[in-house]
Amino acid sequence: MGDEGFLMDKSAKNTAATRQVELIIRQLDSLSTLPEIAAGYLAKLADGAIDRRALGEIIESDAALSARILSLAYKERVVFTNDKPSVSEAVAKLPASTIRQAVLSSKVFSAFEADYDADSARTLSRKQLALHGLGVACCAADIAELVLGENQKQLAYSAGLLHDIGKLALDEVMPKSFERMVNEAKSQNASLQHVEQKHLGIDHAVIGRRLAEKWHLPSEIALAIWLHHSDPEIMCENLPAARIAGIVRLADIITRQCDIGMSGSFDLPDSISQLMESLSVSTEQIADIRNRLTGQVRQRSELLGLDAVGGAAAYCELIGATAAKLAHDNTELTSQNRQLLMSGAHMGFVCEFLSGVSAQMSAIEVAAVFASGWQRHYQTGPVCVYVQSEDDEGLLEAAVVDSSGRLGTQVISRTGEGPIAGEKSTGEFGIFDADDSVKWLLEQIECEFDPARTQIAPLLIGSGAIGGIIFERRGPAEARGQLELFGTVASVGAQIIALASARLRQGRLSEQFARLLGEQRESRSALAAAKSLQAVAEMAAGAAHELNNPLAVISGRVQLLYDAEGDEKKKETLRQIQERAEEISRIVSDLMSFARPEEPAPKTVSVRALIDEAVRRTAKASSLKALIAELVSIDELGQVCVDEEQVVTAIANILSNALESYPAGTGPIRIDGGCEQPAGFAAFEIIDSGCGMDANTLAKAAQPFFSAPAAGRKRGMGLAHAQRLIQLNNGSLHLASRPGAGTRVTIRLPVGR
Amino acid sequence: MGKIKELYTTGEAAEVCGVSQQTIIRCFDSGRLEGFRIPGSKFRRIPRESLIKFMRDNDIPLDRFDSGKKKVLIVDDDPEIVELMVDVLTRDGRFDVKTASSGYDAGLITERFCPDLIILDYMLPDVNGNVVCQTIKGNAEFLNTKIIIVSGVVNQSEIGDLLKAGAEDFMKKPFNITELVDKIAGVLQLQ
Numbered sequence: 001m002g003d004e005g006f007l008m009d010k011s012a013k014n015t016a017a018t019r020q021v022e023l024i025i026r027q028l029d030s031l032s033t034l035p036e037i038a039a040g041y042l043a044k045l046a047d048g049a050i051d052r053r054a055l056g057e058i059i060e061s062d063a064a065l066s067a068r069i070l071s072l073a074y075k076e077r078v079v080f081t082n083d084k085p086s087v088s089e090a091v092a093k094l095p096a097s098t099i100r101q102a103v104l105s106s107k108v109f110s111a112f113e114a115d116y117d118a119d120s121a122r123t124l125s126r127k128q129l130a131l132h133g134l135g136v137a138c139c140a141a142d143i144a145e146l147v148l149g150e151n152q153k154q155l156a157y158s159a160g161l162l163h164d165i166g167k168l169a170l171d172e173v174m175p176k177s178f179e180r181m182v183n184e185a186k187s188q189n190a191s192l193q194h195v196e197q198k199h200l201g202i203d204h205a206v207i208g209r210r211l212a213e214k215w216h217l218p219s220e221i222a223l224a225i226w227l228h229h230s231d232p233e234i235m236c237e238n239l240p241a242a243r244i245a246g247i248v249r250l251a252d253i254i255t256r257q258c259d260i261g262m263s264g265s266f267d268l269p270d271s272i273s274q275l276m277e278s279l280s281v282s283t284e285q286i287a288d289i290r291n292r293l294t295g296q297v298r299q300r301s302e303l304l305g306l307d308a309v310g311g312a313a314a315y316c317e318l319i320g321a322t323a324a325k326l327a328h329d330n331t332e333l334t335s336q337n338r339q340l341l342m343s344g345a346h347m348g349f350v351c352e353f354l355s356g357v358s359a360q361m362s363a364i365e366v367a368a369v370f371a372s373g374w375q376r377h378y379q380t381g382p383v384c385v386y387v388q389s390e391d392d393e394g395l396l397e398a399a400v401v402d403s404s405g406r407l408g409t410q411v412i413s414r415t416g417e418g419p420i421a422g423e424k425s426t427g428e429f430g431i432f433d434a435d436d437s438v439k440w441l442l443e444q445i446e447c448e449f450d451p452a453r454t455q456i457a458p459l460l461i462g463s464g465a466i467g468g469i470i471f472e473r474r475g476p477a478e479a480r481g482q483l484e485l486f487g488t489v490a491s492v493g494a495q496i497i498a499l500a501s502a503r504l505r506q507g508r509l510s511e512q513f514a515r516l517l518g519e520q521r522e523s524r525s526a527l528a529a530a531k532s533l534q535a536v537a538e539m540a541a542g543a544a545h546e547l548n549n550p551l552a553v554i555s556g557r558v559q560l561l562y563d564a565e566g567d568e569k570k571k572e573t574l575r576q577i578q579e580r581a582e583e584i585s586r587i588v589s590d591l592m593s594f595a596r597p598e599e600p601a602p603k604t605v606s607v608r609a610l611i612d613e614a615v616r617r618t619a620k621a622s623s624l625k626a627l628i629a630e631l632v633s634i635d636e637l638g639q640v641c642v643d644e645e646q647v648v649t650a651i652a653n654i655l656s657n658a659l660e661s662y663p664a665g666t667g668p669i670r671i672d673g674g675c676e677q678p679a680g681f682a683a684f685e686i687i688d689s690g691c692g693m694d695a696n697t698l699a700k701a702a703q704p705f706f707s708a709p710a711a712g713r714k715r716g717m718g719l720a721h722a723q724r725l726i727q728l729n730n731g732s733l734h735l736a737s738r739p740g741a742g743t744r745v746t747i748r749l750p751v752g753r
Numbered sequence: 754m755g756k757i758k759e760l761y762t763t764g765e766a767a768e769v770c771g772v773s774q775q776t777i778i779r780c781f782d783s784g785r786l787e788g789f790r791i792p793g794s795k796f797r798r799i800p801r802e803s804l805i806k807f808m809r810d811n812d813i814p815l816d817r818f819d820s821g822k823k824k825v826l827i828v829d830d831d832p833e834i835v836e837l838m839v840d841v842l843t844r845d846g847r848f849d850v851k852t853a854s855s856g857y858d859a860g861l862i863t864e865r866f867c868p869d870l871i872i873l874d875y876m877l878p879d880v881n882g883n884v885v886c887q888t889i890k891g892n893a894e895f896l897n898t899k900i901i902i903v904s905g906v907v908n909q910s911e912i913g914d915l916l917k918a919g920a921e922d923f924m925k926k927p928f929n930i931t932e933l934v935d936k937i938a939g940v941l942q943l944q
Contacts, residue, residue: 544905548925553927554927555927555929556928557837559929559930559931560930563930582927599910
């Protein structure tokens, strides 16, 4: 808004000044009240019991006190009716002790300055400023009642009262400069805001807003403080929430016109017609308000004792009179306070403990945080927090903090009989002297405890102890109430530790479960595979016997016929019959050796030799004169330890598969040893650029008798058999393929020693 | 053609004459059939000439007399396999063939026939081929009897065991006829 824009134009010098003012203001905890006002409320306080209504009236008439109470209301989380904060409601709802404390501890403006004189020659006295504030407050309340309704009246009143807290703050932190600026405004008939901006680069409206935010005053009030000099149109149209600000601005002008108090501005007050229009207030209504205003302010100021003669003197007298009462109150307060402080210490411990633990911590880690906190907050010397181990009933896990705060963890065997926290612990919280029943425990803790002062308390979940706390008593025994607090703290610790244990237990359970599931799945599939292989083997053995005899007869008879036959055409037919019979026999053999392969007889052999032999066999089997196989980096692969016959068969199977993936069945094939070499293995790839396989085919390629017709393979045993043979030899076979992009078979064989 | 046999055991003589071995032994002991005992043992041996004389004296047809052919015993429980092999070997002409369909039969016939070669199916219904192999090879009478195992099962380690048990060779079913005959000729060292 306008203020911000103004700030951006500031010179460097002014920017520095601005920063400084802001820094000083930021450190301001509260504003001072006037001695006259303090005298008034101190007298009332001295009378004995606080009359809330009377005190409330005083408070809501003084800006400093109002700001303080609203700020406290925020801290104490006071809930206001209709969400409309008011000082009177805050006073009604805040604890008496809090209000008393707030009022008593209010700073009193320059009370002890020797030259202080309420009616001094200062151009703008605090009294005049206070009167101005009261005037704006009363006026704003009246306007708000008309414009916004009864329930906004109090809020508008507070906003009016507090609208100039920026000025109060400036007067507080830089009284001489503030007076000079007021004088300059007066001599130039200027607005104080403009003079402030000129010298400080910041004005009381912005300062006031900062304070309001810092003290958590209600946002409507903060907005009014900030915008009470701003253009009414901007305020009302663009910021509906800032209608209070418009009301305060109107009240400010009316108050100045009525010559009530002094605001420090000496320019001509703006015309109110526009503001009246935007707030929909009539001239008659304003006149009415104006007529009542002087009387209202007088009433308020009398209440505050602003007109009392010799206010400072009266204040000093009262100080003396109140001193005795205060001394008495103080004793009471101190004992209450100690109680509160102790509770605070417990609370502080619990808060720190809870913020120190995280969901990922184990029980012993949580116990360690608890032990450290216990020592720090209760000053108990060495502390040991021990809990039942999750893994073993006979073990305890302990976090030990020695007297210099060093943390260690250890495992303790549960050698003693009886309850985990000593025989005195019976399911109810208590702090006991460590007796012989926990001797076994103390003996094992890697930290010295003074036996005469050692105390033990159980960590209870319900009535069962999950562990305990051992520490040294450093003060008198706890009162009954204190014991309860210790009990609460200990049970918080116990609960969190138990949660951590439960989480760990659950984690382990789910891990075990997952492992079991995995194992089951593996064993099930392995079993299924083994079973199916066993079945295949049995079937194949049976088939071999059953089939081979008829095949032998067919084949043999056909050969005899063939030998006797003269007709070439018939001879060809007979030859076919014989070949097919042999083929059937071969299939049965393959199936059998797949299902029940022979034990490999490994020996050291060079990869080169294996590949050469496989290439030779493949070329022979496919009746090629020479197989077009390009060998790359094969000699570097060295020796492997495998069953030569089996691995050669496997490689030959893969090679014939590769050949079959070409329409002409002639390759080329590349055998490349330049691939990644895992430790302990020699790896090479057999790569073709044939028809390749789609994902479905690829997935089933290594299953026996799976044959993709499109790939033109004759029999489905090749890859399956190859894989089985290589696996038998502790190697691995991996297939990668895409339709049209060829196939890459990666073979890994264990290296020879 | 194989070498002409010069000496006969009593079993072989009984087989050639078509009488029982006991009859041959009785005739040998009474001197009607001339022969000798192997020095240092009780084994009787009958020279070819005295056996022919004995057969002519007693009007025994000479057609069963050793023709110089190799005696082959085919043992298989599948009659068609047996028939096939008989056909093949008969057609070849170099073999004198007898058959058996069980291990028990094989034992009996071997005693009488004293085959030069047994073609033995490994999976016999009553006895494992392995046992047959060991029994025959363990008998000094059949020291020179060769064995070729035939089987549809092709487990290399089982084949190894068979060869250890005394089999000369192995033949897988179904077989190539030429290969079978070559193997037989090889084992019997025929030209």
